[in-house]
Amino acid sequence: MLKNLIEIENVSFSYEEEGEPAVKNVSLSIPKGAFYAVLGQNGSGKSTLAKLMNGLYKPSSGTVKVYGMDTADDDKTWEIRQRAGMVFQNPDNQLVATVVKDDVAFGLENIGVPTEDMPARIEQALRDVGMQEFADRSPHHLSGGQKQRVAIAGALAMQSDIIIFDEATAMLDPRGRQEVFSVVQQLNRNRGLTVVWITHYMEEAALADRVFVMHRGEVVLEGTPSEVFSHADILKKCKLRQPPVTEIAENLREKGFDISSGVLTAEDMVREVKRLCASSWKK
Amino acid sequence: MLADITLGQFYPADSFVHKMDPRVKIVLLIVFIVGIFLAKNLIAFIPAVLFVILAARMSRLPVRLLIRSLKPLRFILIFTFILNIFFLQGNLPEGQEPTPVLDWWIIHLTAEGILQALLYSLRLIVLVLGSSLLTLSTSPIALTDGLEMLMTPLKVIRFPAHEIAMMMSIALRFIPTLLEEADKIMKAQTARGADFESGNILKRAKAMIPLLVPLFVSAFRRAGDLAMAMEARCYHGGEGRTRLRVLKCTWRDLWGAAAAVLMVAGCVLISEFVHII
Known part of the structure; x- marks a missing residue:
């Protein structure tokens, strides 16, 4: 039985070959069922780290393993992305279809799920995020929080065990933030969904099992929220506050x-x- | 005002025509257009007109919607009709003289010419009504799905059928988003003193630059984000892809096809045997 779903070892990544690495020598592992938060200011490398976790970026050095599969292995790319879903920052720029139901189906269509299995999986996923009554609506008419919930349903329908949230609440109003965060918390508690929550909101990180603080591409602090937030001085250096x-x-x-x-x-x-x-x- | 913009002209209803397979509807529209160009005189037009009336009834679309679809056409209709009565003399057999109606100065109107001008206008009207019936009764999704399926055989010659359909559906998804954004930018620029309303055409076109530049920049950023999100959701082209919506031909499509074939046959046969102009 695999304990850690994501295993990151000494990973560095730079966008340009000679450039300053956006992620420097990061090692961390994420166990099954965990709710881990990655905290950092703009440009701290937290989003880059997120995109390394499902093979959207390949590490310049070091290895990233998802379910024991190396993200550098091109044959495994689609399986890795099916296992590790991702929800992005801008709710408008990640929904593809003109109808909610079709959007949830998008991932299923891509991985070749038979047509007759789709409706049940879509309905279940929408129900899990409380969006079942919007199945036939257009995403354009939904609020930001609702759009993010549809994006979560898209990952759930693909039966992802891990969802990486790349600042999924950064563009939402307080109500939408609350709405999305509590849906994710419930999925983590009741369904055992493994969550990687990338954010710059302290209040959200405070509710995670474990927090990683990133600064200039490095993990500078790691521990339970109370451990991490007791280091006011280091947080201040990272331009974060308790x-x-x-x-x-x-x-x-x-x-x-x-x-x-x-x-x-x-x-x-x-x-x-x-x-x-x-x-x-x-x- | 931008919030209630509808995509395309789709008018949802529960009807025979709405439930038909979009592929069949697209093909039938093409057959219909061929049919009305084969109709050579007004009598031969009767089957085509009957076909449109029948389809309109079966689609349960409000008549005013259909009439409204003709509205953008009104100037072209009047213009072609007026031009045609002056220049057309009717297709008369060799040696037969047209019947003059009005002969004054440089204006020579003939009964045959007027009939033919009527025929041309009718052809335009029926053509637009037929196409509107398709777009009003078929949702944009069904339409793109139908087009994709119809274009699939062209993949043999490397025609990117799936990609084109995907682009169309993404465009449909982002039209309202971008419209809303354009509205926002316009307001922001107006607040900074931009003037979009006064001046001549050239000046107004120039005033659009501060609207279009940010809109394009943002559209490209959205495209980048969307591509990343699609990749994260395992999108890798049309290969091995299944679909949620599967198109199925039913007895309705058979009836539709039969009606269209009858109509074309009617148009051709009447043109062949009845000569009035």
């Missing part, structure tokens, strides 16, 4: 309040404050 709640919690701790480290979300904060109130009542 999530606002974490920052507030740390400031309070500096002022002498008894707040434990590792506050990442508003819920954590509420819990801590309640605990604090309860203990001061006792006094």
Whole structure:
């Protein structure tokens, strides 16, 4: 049984032969069922890393293996891309068809799924992202969040076990972001979908199992969200900030309040404050 | 206003004609056009007119939609009709003189000429109605699918049938997106003082440059993104590709074909045996 679905070893990649590498000597592995986040500013190489994961780019050196298949092997390209789906940043630029149902079918048509198997798989995929009632609509009339959910359904219909989200929420409004993120979280929890979540939103990374922080093509920090976000200095160097709640919690701790480290979300904060109130009542 | 733009002219309805195979409809349109060019006189036109009326009834399309499809044609119709009554004398057998109606100064109108001008106008009208029936009753997807299938035999001579159909469907998908974007750019440029409305044609054409340049840049960026997304979804050309929508010929198509053949036969036979002009 394979433990790590994606295995990246000492990978470097540069767009031009002599140019500065966009990804430098990165090694990481992604186990089955994980929800991993890759965090970084613009130009940190996080999107390049995403495209290395399904063979859209081939590493200049090092190896990328998906399900044990080397992405440099041209015979495996289509199998790798079927296993590792991808959702991109711009919701408009990744839907191909004029009808939602046809768009979900696009990947299935490409990998040669028999016509009679398609409707069931499309319907299931659309239901998994809560878009079943839009099956016959035109993507043009959907909101950004809905379009991204259709793109997710496209990958699910192909029975991808991994979906790589390349800043899939960057162009959405807060509601759309929430909508897409919670669908992905549910798929990860209930379906065991392996998720690679590339983002520059701290709040999203805080909810991942593990976070990788990239800066100038290198992974500079790695660990659970609370480990990573405790390194305020390194994050600052990468032009990233801790999530606002974490920052507030740390400031309070500096002022002498008894707040434990590792506050990442508003819920954590509420819990801590309640605990604090309860203990001061006792006094 | 751009939000409710419809793709093509498709008018969805549940009808005999809507349910016909798009391939058959395209072929029947070609047969129909051949038929109306074989009809040599007004009587021979009766089967063609009957065919259009029958198809229109079976398609359950609102009549006003069909009439509207003739609207862009009104100037050409009037123009050709007027020109034709002045210049046509009718195809008369050797030695037979045309019947004059009006003979004044340089204007010589003949009954035969008027009839023939009518015939030409009718031909145009029926032609446009027939084509509109196809585009109104067939969704753009079905139309591209049908065209792709019809062009498939041409693959033997390396004609890129699949690629052309794919380009057509992507164009259909992006027309509303790009229209919306053009609208946005136009507003942004207007806010910066661009003037798209005043001046002569040359000046207005020049004013389009600040609209077209950003639109093209963005279209190319979209194309790059889309190509990447298509590759990520395993697109590798038409080879080994299956399809969600499979076209099937049914009894409807058989009836349609029979009606079209009857119509063409009618047009040819009447032209052959009835000579009025």
